[in-house]
Amino acid sequence: MTAIHMKGYVMAEPRQVGPSNYFNVKDIDSLAPEHADLVRRRINALGPAYRLFYDEPIEFVRGSGVHLYDVNGQEYLDVYNNVACVGHAHPRVAAAIAAQAAQLSTHTRYLHRGIVEYSEQILATMPAEIGHIMFTCTGSESVDLALRIAKHQTGGTGVIVTRNAYHGVTTEAAAISPSLGGLASLPSWVRVVDAPDARSTDLEGHADLGQWFAAHVQAAIEDLLDSGITFAALIVDSIFASDGVFSDPAGFLKPAVDVAHAAGGLYIADEVQPGFGRTGSQLWGFERHSVGDARVSPDLVCVGKPMGNGYPVAATMMRPEVMDKFGREMRYFNTFGGNATAIAAAQAVLDVIVDEQIQANAASIGAYLRAGLGELATRYPQIAEVRGDGLFIGVELIEPETGAPNEALMLQLVNGLRRRHILIGTAGLYNNNLKIRPPLVFSRVDADRFLTELDAELAR
Amino acid sequence: MTAIHMKGYVMAEPRQVGPSNYFNVKDIDSLAPEHADLVRRRINALGPAYRLFYDEPIEFVRGSGVHLYDVNGQEYLDVYNNVACVGHAHPRVAAAIAAQAAQLSTHTRYLHRGIVEYSEQILATMPAEIGHIMFTCTGSESVDLALRIAKHQTGGTGVIVTRNAYHGVTTEAAAISPSLGGLASLPSWVRVVDAPDARSTDLEGHADLGQWFAAHVQAAIEDLLDSGITFAALIVDSIFASDGVFSDPAGFLKPAVDVAHAAGGLYIADEVQPGFGRTGSQLWGFERHSVGDARVSPDLVCVGKPMGNGYPVAATMMRPEVMDKFGREMRYFNTFGGNATAIAAAQAVLDVIVDEQIQANAASIGAYLRAGLGELATRYPQIAEVRGDGLFIGVELIEPETGAPNEALMLQLVNGLRRRHILIGTAGLYNNNLKIRPPLVFSRVDADRFLTELDAELAR
Numbered sequence: 001m002t003a004i005h006m007k008g009y010v011m012a013e014p015r016q017v018g019p020s021n022y023f024n025v026k027d028i029d030s031l032a033p034e035h036a037d038l039v040r041r042r043i044n045a046l047g048p049a050y051r052l053f054y055d056e057p058i059e060f061v062r063g064s065g066v067h068l069y070d071v072n073g074q075e076y077l078d079v080y081n082n083v084a085c086v087g088h089a090h091p092r093v094a095a096a097i098a099a100q101a102a103q104l105s106t107h108t109r110y111l112h113r114g115i116v117e118y119s120e121q122i123l124a125t126m127p128a129e130i131g132h133i134m135f136t137c138t139g140s141e142s143v144d145l146a147l148r149i150a151k152h153q154t155g156g157t158g159v160i161v162t163r164n165a166y167h168g169v170t171t172e173a174a175a176i177s178p179s180l181g182g183l184a185s186l187p188s189w190v191r192v193v194d195a196p197d198a199r200s201t202d203l204e205g206h207a208d209l210g211q212w213f214a215a216h217v218q219a220a221i222e223d224l225l226d227s228g229i230t231f232a233a234l235i236v237d238s239i240f241a242s243d244g245v246f247s248d249p250a251g252f253l254k255p256a257v258d259v260a261h262a263a264g265g266l267y268i269a270d271e272v273q274p275g276f277g278r279t280g281s282q283l284w285g286f287e288r289h290s291v292g293d294a295r296v297s298p299d300l301v302c303v304g305k306p307m308g309n310g311y312p313v314a315a316t317m318m319r320p321e322v323m324d325k326f327g328r329e330m331r332y333f334n335t336f337g338g339n340a341t342a343i344a345a346a347q348a349v350l351d352v353i354v355d356e357q358i359q360a361n362a363a364s365i366g367a368y369l370r371a372g373l374g375e376l377a378t379r380y381p382q383i384a385e386v387r388g389d390g391l392f393i394g395v396e397l398i399e400p401e402t403g404a405p406n407e408a409l410m411l412q413l414v415n416g417l418r419r420r421h422i423l424i425g426t427a428g429l430y431n432n433n434l435k436i437r438p439p440l441v442f443s444r445v446d447a448d449r450f451l452t453e454l455d456a457e458l459a460r
Numbered sequence: 461m462t463a464i465h466m467k468g469y470v471m472a473e474p475r476q477v478g479p480s481n482y483f484n485v486k487d488i489d490s491l492a493p494e495h496a497d498l499v500r501r502r503i504n505a506l507g508p509a510y511r512l513f514y515d516e517p518i519e520f521v522r523g524s525g526v527h528l529y530d531v532n533g534q535e536y537l538d539v540y541n542n543v544a545c546v547g548h549a550h551p552r553v554a555a556a557i558a559a560q561a562a563q564l565s566t567h568t569r570y571l572h573r574g575i576v577e578y579s580e581q582i583l584a585t586m587p588a589e590i591g592h593i594m595f596t597c598t599g600s601e602s603v604d605l606a607l608r609i610a611k612h613q614t615g616g617t618g619v620i621v622t623r624n625a626y627h628g629v630t631t632e633a634a635a636i637s638p639s640l641g642g643l644a645s646l647p648s649w650v651r652v653v654d655a656p657d658a659r660s661t662d663l664e665g666h667a668d669l670g671q672w673f674a675a676h677v678q679a680a681i682e683d684l685l686d687s688g689i690t691f692a693a694l695i696v697d698s699i700f701a702s703d704g705v706f707s708d709p710a711g712f713l714k715p716a717v718d719v720a721h722a723a724g725g726l727y728i729a730d731e732v733q734p735g736f737g738r739t740g741s742q743l744w745g746f747e748r749h750s751v752g753d754a755r756v757s758p759d760l761v762c763v764g765k766p767m768g769n770g771y772p773v774a775a776t777m778m779r780p781e782v783m784d785k786f787g788r789e790m791r792y793f794n795t796f797g798g799n800a801t802a803i804a805a806a807q808a809v810l811d812v813i814v815d816e817q818i819q820a821n822a823a824s825i826g827a828y829l830r831a832g833l834g835e836l837a838t839r840y841p842q843i844a845e846v847r848g849d850g851l852f853i854g855v856e857l858i859e860p861e862t863g864a865p866n867e868a869l870m871l872q873l874v875n876g877l878r879r880r881h882i883l884i885g886t887a888g889l890y891n892n893n894l895k896i897r898p899p900l901v902f903s904r905v906d907a908d909r910f911l912t913e914l915d916a917e918l919a920r
Contacts (some may be wrong), residue, residue, distance in 0.1 A: 033735055038571060045579035047592030047780065052569055059571035063564045081566065083795060089562055098558030102549055104523045105770030106541060109512055111498060111519035115601025119505035132507030137772040138598040138796055144630045170604045171632035181790055305795055310565030312597040312796035313771040320507065327508025330641055334629055335543060335765055336598060336772035 009435040020407065021414045022432050023052040031056065046118030055415045063088025066446050068423065079450050080425040082392075085306030086352045087441040093309045093348040100344035105231045107339055108135070114343040121350060123317065125283050127297055131320040135338030136361045137312040139272035139304025140168030145332070146315045147172050147233065147302040150266045152326045155190040160220045160260075164195065164429040166242040167235060167270055176235065179242045189229050191220035195243035195429075196252055199385070210382050214255035221263045233300075234260040238285035239278075244385045244428030245394025245435070246329055247279075247399045253289035267324060269298035272314070273392070276306045277353055277440060280363030280390025288389060311345035312336070362390040365442050369393065372451040373436075380458045382409055393436035394427055405430030416457040422450055480867065481874045483512040491516065515875045523548025526899045526906050528883065539910050542852075542887040542897040545736055545766030546812045553769045553808040560804035567799055568595070573801040581810060581862025583777065585743050587757055591780040597772040599732035599764025600628030605776045605792070606760040607632050607693065610726045612786045615689030617649040620720075622679045624655065624889040626702040627695060627730055636695065638692050649689050651680035655703035655889075656712055659845070674715035681723045693760075694720040695728040698745035699738075704888030705847045705895070707739075713749035714756050726782060729758035732774070733852070736766045737813055737900060740823030740850025748849060771805035772796070796836030818900045819850075824901050826850040826858045832911040833896075840918045842869055853896035855886055865890030876917040882910055 025043065028036050039057065042050070058076070062069040065087040068076045078088070086093065100352050103107070108115065119133045136142045151157055159176050161167065166179040174180050175187050183192060193216040198209050206212040221231045239254060240246040257267045274285025282288050289296040299322050304314035314337075326332075336342065353359065370386055373395055377383035381400035388394055397406040417424050425435035438446070467892050485503065488496050499517065502510070518536070522529040525547040528536045538548070546553065564701050568575060579593045596602045611617055619636050621627065624640040635647050643652060653676040666672040681691045698713060700706040717727045734745025742748050749756040759782050764774035774797075786792075796802065813819065830846055833855055837843035841860035848854055857866040857873070870892050877884050885895035898906070 035571070038573065038576060041575045041580065042571070044591075045576055045583060045593060046568075047594065047778075047783050049783065049790060049792035050568060050595065051791055051793070052571065057571050060566060061562060061572075063566065068564075068566070068570075084566070088566070089564060091562070094558070094562040097561045098554070101557045101771070102551070102554040103547060104520060104528075106520060106523065106528070106548070108506075108510060110528075111495070111502070111512065112521075113498065113519070116498060116502045116505055120501065123505060131504075133505060134507065134509065138794065140794070141598065141601065141630060148634070150633050169792060170601060170630040171608050172630060174608070193635050217469070301575070310796070310799060310801065311561070312799075312802070318507075323507050323509065330509060331511055332509035332629060334598065334600070336770070339770060339772075341770065342772070359676065371740065 001184075001249055021053055021411060021426050023054060023057050027055065035059065039169060054418050056418070058418070062423055063112040066442055074421065076421045076423055078423050079436055081439060082273060082437040083305045083310050084277065084439045085278065086309055086349055086356065086358060087439045090309055092352055093311075093345055094161045096344040096348035097311055097341060099239050100341040103340070105339050105341040106153045107335060108337070109333070111342070114347065115338050116341055118343050118347045118350070122315075126301065126317060127295070129297060129319050130301060130317050131322055133315050133317045133334060136314045136316065136334050137336050137342070137344070138168070138193035139302060139314050140170045140173045141334065141337070142272070142302040142304055142314045142316045143168045143173045143235070143268075143270060144170045145400070146235070146268045146302050146318075147176070149316070149318065149322060149326045150233040150268060150300060152330070153322045153324070154230065154232045154265060156232035156265070158191065158221070158224035158229040158231040158265075159189060160191045160193060160234045162236060162243050163192050165237065167237070188227070189224075191224055193217055193220050193450045195240050196246050197244070198248070208252070209249065210252035210255040214259045214407060215250060218259045219254045221259070221265070231260075231263050231265040233266045233268050235270055237270040237273055238289065239274040240390050241273045241392070241435070242427055244396065244433045245392060246287070247387055247389045247392075250288045251294065253286065254291070254294050257296050266299035268300045268302065270302050272302055272304040273437075275303045276349070277362055278306070278390055278392050278437065279361030280359060280366045283359060306351060308342060308345035311342060313342035313346050318392060356441070361442070362440045365444060365447055366390040366393065368444055369436070369447045369451070372447060376451065376455060376458065382406060382458070388436070391438060391440055391442060393438070395434040395436065396428070397432045397434070405432035407431040410434065413454070413457055416460065417453060420453040420457065422453050473696045475844060481513055481886050483514060483517050487515065495519065514878050516878070518878070520565055534881065536881045536883055537906060537909055538883045539896055540883045540899045541899060542733060542738065543765045543770050544899045545738065546769055546809055546816065546818060547899045547901040550769055552812055553805055556804040556808035557771060562803040563616045563800070565799050565801040567795055568797070569793070572800050572803070574800055574807065575798050576783040578803050578807045578810070582775075586761065586777060587755070587778050589757060590761060590777045592783055592864065593775050593777045593902040594792060595797050595802070596774045596776065596794050597802070598628070599762060599774050600630045600633045601677050601794065601797070602732070602762040602764055602774045602776045603628045603633045603695070603728075604630045606695070606762050606778075607636070609776070609778065609782060609786045610693040610728060610789070612780045613784070614690065614692045614725060616686035616692035616717060616725070618651065618681070618689040618691040618725075619649060620651045620653060620691075620694045622655040622696060622700060622703050623652050624703045625697065627697070635728055643725060649684075650688070651684055653677055653680050653702050656706050658708070659763060668712070669709065670712040670715040673712060674719045677716040678719045681719070681725070691723050691725040693728050695730055697730040697733055698749065699786055699848070699852050701733045701852070701895070702887055704856065704893045705852060705854075707748070707847055707849045710748045711751035711754065712888060713746065714751070717756050726759035728760045728762065730762050732762055732764040733897075735763045736809070737819030737822055738766070738852050738897065740819060740826045743819060746794070766810060768802060768805035769809045771802060773802035773806050816901070821902070822900045824855065825904060826906055828904055829853065829896070829907045829911070832907060836911065836915060837917065842866060842918070848896070851896070851898060851900055851902060855894040856888070857892045857894070865892035867891045870894065873914070873917055876920065877913060880913045880917065882913050
């Protein structure tokens with residue numbers, strides 16, 4: 001899948017950290033009185049680190065499929081939430097959770113058949129060399145565990161990430177997430193490379209984007225070594241979601257992974273966002289970059305968000321060789337990780353993905369949606385590019401006159417669409433990308449509705 | 461609550477790391493064929509870092525109250541599992557999870573009334589100065605977040621823990637958990653103090669155990685400063701579970717907290733194990749150490765395990781002052797943390813704790829059980845001491861002739877009781893403590909059954 005539309009783009013220093021589609025507490029008196037009161041109570045209780053989406057936050061009370069319903073019974077189309085991958089409150093997943101929670105939710109130090117059967121099934125979807133799975137409760141814990149294992153195995157601490165990467169909120173995962181606290185927040189053992197954005201560079205003499213990205217990873221490895229830091233791992237989200245969604249050309253990831261391996265480091269595939277069929281063409285995002293015989297082979301794979309359709313369950317999978325030292329010298333126990341109810345939820349999600357042909361739907365509706373967005377891009381010069389695969393799509397917004405990132409338009413669209421009852425997210429180093437990643441049961445009718453409303457909002 | 465029984469005790473270097481009541485893979489052919497096959501498949505899938513309890517692992521398929529049922533329909537009395545605090549598969553909690561999972565499980569960037577109401581209720585059970593709550597999915601994430609906030613606030617990195625502490629499995633939480641990887645695994649910014657075991661010391665000239673413990677914390681702070689490391693936090697589990705359960709005399713914690721505060725550090729109360737009424741006398745373990753006007757006032761409080769009776773939900777609570785810097789400079793978002801179903805589970809557990817008078821039951825049955833264990837201690841010289849409060853009890857086992865820790869007897873008892881269909885755990889630096897912390901709906905009949913079987917096993 002090549003980019004549908006491409007225009008010039010002027011790079012600038014990012015103006016702020018993280019997505020900016022947040023309610024500003026100063027505007028609290030503009031809210032309806034009953035919501036102003038609830039927001040005040042929420043701020044009092046949850047403190048200053050929590051954020052609410054939108055100029056006018058929404059109180060949702062019910063969900064079904066791709067729809068969320070607010071406290072007044074108003075329906076919204078969800079084009080944002082990737083966690084509810086098989087649809088909000090999917091009856092089969094909810095029933096599996098209900099049945100198991102009423103029966104037993106204990107831990108992995110007793111035998112339970114469910115975890116063994118699920119593990120065998122999900123490992124069977126992975127490349128043959130991925131042999132083990134360990135269960136956690138969140139993507140953050142999975143990334144954290146992958147880093148623990150990678151550092152233990154390699155004896156190194158050096159980690160390479162992309163410039164606006166997000167990998168989680170534990171101390172260790174936040175330490176490799178420049179999108180959270182900015183580059184200044186990163187510890188000495190982290191190196192940052194620019195995301196593989198085909199337009200942001202003239203490739204600096206390299207043959208293609210893959211060689212360009214690999215050269216930057218190589219330089220980061222050498223910079224680590226120059227600082228006396230042993231290289232442990234390259235970790236990337238294979239759809240580069242928080243960097244702004246960079247998907248193409250498929251295969252560009254392979255040379256960077258080769259460089260990491262040649263330097264004795266490991267490649268950690270962060271599949272928390274692209275995994276479980278979202279990219280349509282493959283079940284796992286890294287597989288998009290295996291082209292012909294040139295296979296991309298991760299050492300560790302992290303999965304999370306959609307795994308339980310909202311139930312907190314996540315996992316780290318790995319080649320048995322990289323677990324050898326950790327397994328001999330450490331033990332691992334996660335109290336809730338892989339408990340019987342978590343597994344029941346995950347099993348139901350995997351069953352639904354197969355039975356309802358979720359991945360094929362992501363591929364076909366994703367192509368339809370990207371084509372529609374590409375058509376909008378021919379009419380609106382503010383749309384610089386439409387990127388992505390399946391139902392993981394980034395739409396980059398610029399100021400047509402200057403080519404500069406257009407965060408103001410992004411904010412207008414996100415809040416304007418919210419008033420049109422369409423939920424949409426943001427991404428990218430410059431907060432100027434629409435992040436489109438709805439529940440994977442999105443239909444053509446849903447896509448048409450979204451395109452119509454986006455068209456109307458762009459026309460304003 | 462003073463110790464019921466006390467005998468001499470000879471300290472020795474710990475022989476191994478962590479509890480040792482694990483199935484040895486070498487014994488796989490001793491299992492029934494269908495279990496040997498399941499265990500083999502499990503090892504293949506989950507890899508070498510997972511452990512199973514007991515010489516002969518148990519496959520549980522159902523739970524109810526204090527009972528677990530194996531795959532053959534055999535019933536077991538659960539004297540070990542603290543997560544299912546209001547009883548396995550409590551119908552009210554299971555119903556709350558089922559109802560909410562069928563309705564909506566989305567995240568905290570939309571408004572939801574449930575999280576505000578629950579937050580207000582749980583904060584009302586805390587000292588007045590604890591004003592905010594942040595939700596995570598596991599106790600590990602809660603401890604990790606508390607450390608992030610403490611380090612951000614103080615500008616320091618130095619953390620003080622007890623010698624066999626366990627605080628979680630993220631990289632950061634594992635770094636302050638010597639019970640996982642031993643003292644050699646700890647990073648340079650961690651200092652370890654001996655647990656406040658009234659017998660392990662002659663108090664070295666200090667007036668009482670509180671002064672002794674505070675002096676050790678003070679020495680650790682000075683050692684950090686001597687190494688150029690700014691002191692950030694003292695974190696202790698206020699029942700000192702993995703150290704072997706050290707509960708008395710109530711109040712001994714206060715001088716150490718004062719020392720930490722005087723040095724500009726924070727006190728983090730790890731309530732993941734003692735919280736939610738388990739210690740009987742109070743809802744929160746640290747409150748046991750507030751005696752008269754001498755109040756123990758934590759800066760951060762971590763809660764987890766029993767909070768959702770098995771649903772992955774946990775939280776960090778704090779004084780608003782310590783959140784100030786973090787709140788201004790960082791944001792925090794935990795995808796599943798505080799989602800509507802997690803809150804529904806937590807709300808149901810809190811409601812049941814109140815409505816079924818769970819804390820009062822823990823106090824009365826705990827006292828009854830400790831009295832019974834004290835009686836056994838008068839007849840069996842292998843029982844050195846019975847410690848704890850409420851339904852968190854440690855029973856220390858020694859070799860009567862030498863006073864040395866008796867790990868062999870502990871293993872015999874744990875596996876012998878398993879054959880008698882009683883589930884019990886282990887604790888302590890020398891793996892020589894029975895860890896008794898059943899679901900809090902434990903009854904006198906359950907206590908009598910446990911005491912009878914323990915008596916019989918000791919008599920062997």
